[in-house]
Amino acid sequence: MASRPLTLYEKIWADHVVERRDDGTCLIYIDRHLVHEVTSPQAFAGLRAAGRPVRRPDLTLAVPDHNLPTTARLDAEGNRLPIADPAGASQLAALERNAPEFGIRYIDAVAAEQGIVHVVGPEQGFTLPGTTLVCGDSHTSAHGALGALAFGIGTSEVEHVLATQTLLLQQSKTMEVRIEGTLGFGVGPKDVALAIVGRLGAAGGTGYVLEYTGSVIRDMSVEGRLTVANMSIEAGARSGLIAPDDKTFAYLQGRPMAPKGADWDRAVAYWRSLATDPGATYDATIVIDAADISPSLTWGTSPEDVVAITDVVPDPDSFADPAKRTAARKSLDYMGLEPGTRMQEIPVENIFIGSCTNSRIEDLRAAAEVLRGRRIADGVRQALVVPGSGLVKRQAEAEGLDRVFTDAGFEWREPGCSMCLGMNPDRVPAGERCASTSNRNFVGRQGPGARTHLVSPVMAAAAAVTGRLTDVRSLMGK
Amino acid sequence: MEPVTRVEGRAYPWGAKNIDTDIIIPARWLKTTTREGLGQGAFESVRAEPGNVFDDPRYAGAPVLIAGENFGCGSSREHAAWALGDMGVKAVIAPSFSDIFSGNAFKNGIVAVVLPQEAIDRLVEVARDNPVTVDLETMTVTTPFQDRFTFAMDPFRRDCLMQGLDEIGMTLARDQAIGGYEANVAQGRPWLSAAAGNAPGRAAA
Ligand code: SF4
Numbered sequence: 001m002a003s004r005p006l007t008l009y010e011k012i013w014a015d016h017v018v019e020r021r022d023d024g025t026c027l028i029y030i031d032r033h034l035v036h037e038v039t040s041p042q043a044f045a046g047l048r049a050a051g052r053p054v055r056r057p058d059l060t061l062a063v064p065d066h067n068l069p070t071t072a073r074l075d076a077e078g079n080r081l082p083i084a085d086p087a088g089a090s091q092l093a094a095l096e097r098n099a100p101e102f103g104i105r106y107i108d109a110v111a112a113e114q115g116i117v118h119v120v121g122p123e124q125g126f127t128l129p130g131t132t133l134v135c136g137d138s139h140t141s142a143h144g145a146l147g148a149l150a151f152g153i154g155t156s157e158v159e160h161v162l163a164t165q166t167l168l169l170q171q172s173k174t175m176e177v178r179i180e181g182t183l184g185f186g187v188g189p190k191d192v193a194l195a196i197v198g199r200l201g202a203a204g205g206t207g208y209v210l211e212y213t214g215s216v217i218r219d220m221s222v223e224g225r226l227t228v229a230n231m232s233i234e235a236g237a238r239s240g241l242i243a244p245d246d247k248t249f250a251y252l253q254g255r256p257m258a259p260k261g262a263d264w265d266r267a268v269a270y271w272r273s274l275a276t277d278p279g280a281t282y283d284a285t286i287v288i289d290a291a292d293i294s295p296s297l298t299w300g301t302s303p304e305d306v307v308a309i310t311d312v313v314p315d316p317d318s319f320a321d322p323a324k325r326t327a328a329r330k331s332l333d334y335m336g337l338e339p340g341t342r343m344q345e346i347p348v349e350n351i352f353i354g355s356c357t358n359s360r361i362e363d364l365r366a367a368a369e370v371l372r373g374r375r376i377a378d379g380v381r382q383a384l385v386v387p388g389s390g391l392v393k394r395q396a397e398a399e400g401l402d403r404v405f406t407d408a409g410f411e412w413r414e415p416g417c418s419m420c421l422g423m424n425p426d427r428v429p430a431g432e433r434c435a436s437t438s439n440r441n442f443v444g445r446q447g448p449g450a451r452t453h454l455v456s457p458v459m460a461a462a463a464a465v466t467g468r469l470t471d472v473r474s475l476m477g478k
Numbered sequence: 479m480e481p482v483t484r485v486e487g488r489a490y491p492w493g494a495k496n497i498d499t500d501i502i503i504p505a506r507w508l509k510t511t512t513r514e515g516l517g518q519g520a521f522e523s524v525r526a527e528p529g530n531v532f533d534d535p536r537y538a539g540a541p542v543l544i545a546g547e548n549f550g551c552g553s554s555r556e557h558a559a560w561a562l563g564d565m566g567v568k569a570v571i572a573p574s575f576s577d578i579f580s581g582n583a584f585k586n587g588i589v590a591v592v593l594p595q596e597a598i599d600r601l602v603e604v605a606r607d608n609p610v611t612v613d614l615e616t617m618t619v620t621t622p623f624q625d626r627f628t629f630a631m632d633p634f635r636r637d638c639l640m641q642g643l644d645e646i647g648m649t650l651a652r653d654q655a656i657g658g659y660e661a662n663v664a665q666g667r668p669w670l671s672a673a674a675g676n677a678p679g680r681a682a683a
Contacts, residue, residue: 015667018659019652025634027652029659031670039555041511052646055656058672067509087509094511131670138554138578152578154556156585156645164649166656170632202496203548206577236551238577259669267669302496323495323546421505442500442552443523 005277008243009174009209012149012274016132018166028169030161031131032148034117035062035104037095038423039136043159044098055165057103061126064092064109065116069425070386070413073110080110088424102162115389115415118142118356122226123389125255129244129271134161139356139439141232145225146252147244147274149209152233173283175208175237179216181290186473188366189224190358190437190456192216193231194296195288198306205237208284211276212242216290222251223362230357231439234303243275295472297343298441298454300331305441307343309459309471315339334443335451336431343469346453350434351376351383351410351464352446353457355420358437359388363457364396368404370461370472376409377467383410384426386418408464422447435463479587481642485569485612488540490531491605493598495546499579502550502558516557517564539565542610544601545572550579559586569612571619573598584635585645591619597627614640 006014018027040062047054054060067088075081083089092109099106107113113120117135121127121143129147134140136158143150157167177196210232217225225242232240242248249268252258259267294308305328307314316328316339332339337346353359353367364387376383385405387393393415396402402412419426420438422445428434430449437460438445441452453469462470507519521532531537543562549572550558559582562570569589580590591612593601597619601610604621611620614636619627638645649656664671 019655021634023632023634025632027649027655029656029663038508042513042556045511046646050646052650059670085509090511091509128670130667136554136556138552140554152554154554154559154578154582154585156556156582160646160649163646164652164656165660166649166652168634168645168649202551203574203576206548206574236548236576263669267667270667327496423505423508440500440552442498444504445500448504448506448523 005280007174007276007280007282008147008211008241008274009149009172010280012130012132013171015130025168025170027166028132030134030165030167031059032121032126032128032133033060033161034121034126034133034135034140035060035095035158036066036117036135036137037064037091038066039155040098040158041091041094042155043162044094044102046159047102047162052163054102054104054162059165060104060162061107061121062095062099062104063107063114063117063120064095066417066421066423067091068109068414068416070416070418071425073414085425112390112394115392116356116359116417118230119359119388119392122146123255123391125252125258128252128258128267129248130274134167138233139230141238141240142226142230142356144232144239144241145222145229146248147242147271149239149241151238172209172238173207175205175210176282176285177210177212178214178285178287179212179290180214180287181216183216183290183293185478186295186458186476187293188456188458189220189227191293191296193228193357194298194306194454195293196228197231197234197303198296199286199288200235202234202302202304203236205232205235208237210235210237210240211282212240217242218245221362222247223360226360227357231303234439244271295456295459297459297469298452299335299337299343300328301334301441301443302327302331303439303441303454305331309343309469311343313337313339313341313343344471345468347379347433347468348435348453348463349379349381349432350428351380351460352419352434352436352438353460354384354386354388354418355438356388357439358457359386359392361392361395363437364392364401365399367457367461368401370458370476371408371410371465372404374408374465376464379467380464383464384413384419385410386413387415389415410464419446421445422450428452435460435469479642479644482568482587482589482639483614485541485589487542487609488537489542489544489601489605489610490537490540491544491602492531493544493546493602496548496551497545498552499550499555499558500552503555503561507561508555508557513560514564516561517566520561520565541566541568542612543567543570544598544605545570546598547573547595549575550583551576554578556582556586559583559588563588571598571601571612584639587639587642589614589639591629593619593627593629600625
């Protein structure tokens with residue numbers, strides 16, 4: 001064809017335009033909609049008030065995750081245990097009522113498939129390449145790892161999608177984020193994600209859809225790609241895309257909601273056609289050398305506050321931008337840190353391995369590898385491992401990983417968002433520090449006064465063992 | 479939605495940058511099933527500091543908030559817009575907004591006005607003791623002095639705000655186009671629909 005070479009994003013966009021308005025705004029069709037308990041009650045209430053049905057319940061999947069306590073959900077007789085927090089319980093009850101009322105498939109709190117929306121979608125094959133996928137949650141960007149144009153939406157948009165299966169959108173700019181080379185020992189997808197956010201800054205991707213390319217991404221597993229795409233939003237980008245390839249297809253084949261038979265073959269042929277054409281142009285490109293990526297972590301209260309574990313807490317005066325200097329001072333004050341302190345000397349009292357960023361089986365395997373035959377340090381008061389879904393939990397148990405964690409002194413929990421955000425009972429106490437595999441270190445994110453250091457699963461495990469932020473490479477003798 | 483043409487009155491002269499949605503409304507306030515009452519939790523951590531703008535009686539109930547760049551970054555929670563609306567804010571002026579927040583603000587009839595940093599600096603100074611006016615008709619922000627800052631806005635959003643239009647109702651009117659698109663997809667990408675037996679089916683209610 002003689003047509004202009006297109007990027008992956010442009011192809012997906014073009015295939016989803018229902019109508020284009022004169023001002024360039026497009027009515028975009030939404031192929032997949034994930035719904036959870038926190039951002040949907042007001043949307044369903046809006047539909048009910050206007051007497052509107054859900055247009056395509058068959059393209060919608062509901063699962064609770066944010067509020068659910070991660071302690072046992074059933075008693076010894078198999079009865080559902082009540083949720084102590086009345087507000088959380090009422091949100092959950094609302095979803096439980098709304099899903100069947102509107103004909104939406106609902107994975108309930110005690111189903112084996114329950115988990116964090118962004119873990120469940122890919123795992124069930126609900127997330128597919130070349131689709132548009134939305135959810136009332138900003139980390140929906142994760143699904144872009146499979147080549148879905150996926151982004152978080154607000155509750156009014158949730159209502160709009162439920163009622164019309166479309167959204168009114170403006171086309172975004174595109175940015176290629178190319179990571180070339182080979183990652184060193186102890187450096188994983190989370191470090192790549194942190195490196196990107198550190199490099200772009202918390203707003204550097206605003207207005208862009210990122211496309212991750214380069215040998216590091218090609219060599220990365222689908223689960224690792226989910227970690228990278230998950231954090232696109234931390235750089236301000238609503239979506240991050242990775243071109244679907246053989247790894248993607250192998251990952252999806254046979255999943256419960258993935259296409260089967262002749263449909264599968266047709267789908268794969270279409271998916272192969274989506275990769276960015278040679279000669280297509282992006283509005284911006286950044287290139288990161290894998291050799292420059294170390295085991296990394298955050299020191300402040302923005303995910304852009306990234307340093308290597310071998311570094312020190314930065315001096316606010318070292319920042320050129322006066323606004324950043326002020327922000328850094330406030331951050332350090334909140335974090336209880338002094339400039340110049342070696343990151344590796346900072347003690348931690350809490351460890352959290354979980355969240356939609358790092359709660360899949362490969363994450364648990366990597367962390368367990370570090371913990372095998374080791375114990376958490378005395379100063380660590382709380383160490384949680386929270387699998388991203390019931391299926392991840394089951395798989396981990398089949399591999400004996402749960403025993404590795406519990407032998408090391410970790411608590412092995414039921415799936416959910418857990419300590420990623422202070423909405424359910426899992427919290428970091430005020431003034432305490434947490435090495436966390438989640439994606440946000442905002443003030444109060446893990447509970448009022450909680451101090452978060454974002455790390456990879458192996459770094460969280462290493463910190464658990466020593467009781468301070470630790471270079472996993474030295475712990476593992478490399 | 480209430481139509482909005484002009485927002486006039488006192489403005490919180492804040493100007494803080496990178497205000498994320500956890501600062502606008504902390505997560506523990508998200509457990510509501512209605513859109514009302516969130517004003518109580520708005521800027522909770524800021525309000526814990528003595529002398530903060532939000533508890534300054536001069537700005538009580540101010541309809542305008544002046545903020546720094548990247549306002550509303552972070553999560554997609556529309557509660558941030560509801561909380562602002564509930565505390566009576568009808569317009570936020572900042573050098574830039576996160577994409578999701580500005581969409582959420584718009585859908586709740588809150589005008590997100592983008593002005594350059596110099597204008598923000600000036601407005602913060604003036605707003606300490608004077609009202610400001612945001613006018614969608616003239617697309618300007620003005621003060622009782624000579625200040626007159628023009629801003630740009632997507633014409634569609636502007637129309638919707640000024641007419642108080644319900645976006646869902648407008649899209650539902652495009653039912654034929656949506657149905658036509660669906661029919662095409664059923665042919666071209668049949669694996670996407672439940673009819674193919676692979677997408678999630680209806681709940682066995
Ligand atoms: S795990 Fe954290 S970031 Fe992910 S969906 Fe849950 S709350 Fe959001």
